[in-house]
Amino acid sequence: MAGRDLSREDALSRLDHKHACHILLYADSNAKLFGKIPIKHIVLMQMRFDGLLGFPGGLVKPSEESLEAGLSRELQEELGAAVPVTMEDYVSSHLAQSPPRLILHFYSKKITEAELLEIERAAVSNAVDHGFEVLGLTRVPLYTLRNGGGLPWFLSHSFISNSRAQLLEALQRLDLVSPQTLKEAVKKAEEMRHTVKSDPH
Ligand SMILES: O=c1[nH]cnc2c1ncn2[C@H]1C[C@H](O)[C@@H](COP(=O)(O)OP(=O)(O)O)O1
Ligand SMILES: [Mn+2]
Ligand SMILES: [Mn+2]
Ligand SMILES: [Mn+2]
Numbered sequence: 001m002a003g004r005d006l007s008r009e010d011a012l013s014r015l016d017h018k019h020a021c022h023i024l025l026y027a028d029s030n031a032k033l034f035g036k037i038p039i040k041h042i043v044l045m046q047m048r049f050d051g052l053l054g055f056p057g058g059l060v061k062p063s064e065e066s067l068e069a070g071l072s073r074e075l076q077e078e079l080g081a082a083v084p085v086t087m088e089d090y091v092s093s094h095l096a097q098s099p100p101r102l103i104l105h106f107y108s109k110k111i112t113e114a115e116l117l118e119i120e121r122a123a124v125s126n127a128v129d130h131g132f133e134v135l136g137l138t139r140v141p142l143y144t145l146r147n148g149g150g151l152p153w154f155l156s157h158s159f160i161s162n163s164r165a166q167l168l169e170a171l172q173r174l175d176l177v178s179p180q181t182l183k184e185a186v187k188k189a190e191e192m193r194h195t196v197k198s199d200p201h
Contacts, residue, residue: 002097003104003162011093011103012062021071022057022163023085023107024170027116033143041176042116043140045167046078049133054160055167056134057107067105078134080126081119085109091170094162106166108174140167142177144185151177152188 011019024043031039048054056078060070068085075083089109096102111119123137124130141150155164168186171177177185 003095006093006095006103008090008093008105011095011105012067014101014103015063017095017101017103019060019062019067019070019103019105020058021060021067021074021105021107022055022166023071023075023083023089023109024055024166025083025109025111025116025119026174026176027111027113029113037143037145039143041142042113043142043167043171043176044116044119044137045140045163046137047135048160049135050160052158052160053138054163055106056137060105071105071107078127078129079119079123079137080128080130081122083109083111083119091173096161104162104166106170108170110174142171144181144188148188148192151181151185152192155185155189156192 011017026041026043029039029042033039044056045053046056056075057071058074058078060067060074062070065073067090068087071085072083075081075085085107089107091106091108094104094106096104120137123134127134130136141154143150144152159167168182171182172179
């Protein structure tokens with residue numbers, strides 16, 4: 001998605017813009033898929049009402065609440081959990097090319113596997129948005145299977161706004177996936193997207 005990064009100060013000075021905050025919550029894990037493929041880290045995303053993948057979060061009015069308070073409010077609505085967000089979790093601000101005058105603030109926060117599991121468990125019963133704005137939480141597979149399954153196939157799905165770029169940037173910055181694995185997964189996903197397009201069945 002085009003557009004450009006802004007400093008936090010520049011972003012917040014744009015009073016005539018809309019602001020949205022989203023967060024990548026992740027945890028380390030010693031679990032293994034099929035008892036042999038290391039899962040290594042759990043990264044949370046969500047299936048949205050519009051059928052697109054995205055991160056938990058939403059619109060925030062900086063004139064009424066800080067970006068971090070607004071994001072915590074959205075997480076209460078969408079996850080049904082009190083996730084304290086601070087400026088330490090702030091990553092970047094991005095001026096979306098479309099729709100005009102929308103600034104996308106991104107955060108990432110490491111939690112424990114137990115906390116993440118608790119969020120997943122509680123979301124269905126506690127989140128007011130569950131089944132409405134949020135159709136469900138999903139984990140991001142960070143491994144690549146021989147047939148291309150896992151991260152490549154996940155990346156071949158459709159994402160809201162710049163959330164796919166936010167995911168790729170965070171996986172690299174937080175060293176959750178090796179640069180080589182990431183590069184190969186992106187390439188394979190492109191092939192997948194092309195294959196799916198050329199084979200509509
Ligand atoms: O995960 C995301 N990353 C970047 N931008 C996103 C993400 N999810 C949505 N968006 C964009 C597109 C949306 O129109 C706005 C507002 O976000 P949304 O989560 O839909 O807003 P509410 O939860 O309804 O407040 O940001
Ligand atoms: Mn909202
Ligand atoms: Mn919301
Ligand atoms: Mn939202």
